[in-house]
Amino acid sequence: MAFIVKIDHQKCNGNGECSNVCPVEIYEKPHGGKCWVAKAKISKPMKEKNMQGGVCQECIGCMACVAACPKQATTVEEEKK
Ligand code: SF4
């Protein structure tokens, strides 16, 4: 099972709570004032306006990042086959 992890860069404050809590290091440490889903973790990038991320095979869907995000900027959903 894979998950789609995306960050809305219009909402993200770049404080990095998501990267602090993720047990499998899906997120890079923030840079440029935003956090980022690590390119090396993305098997299929998603191209949506202001959104960064994509399908992450290593994400376990624990939702710790979603719970930790104060801006509702990050979303995690199961990939539909
Ligand atoms: S759902 Fe869990 S494993 Fe997936 S990116 Fe968020 S914190 Fe990491």
Ligand code: SF4
């Ligand atoms: S926790 Fe949310 S607001 Fe903070 S850096 Fe991560 S995505 Fe951005």
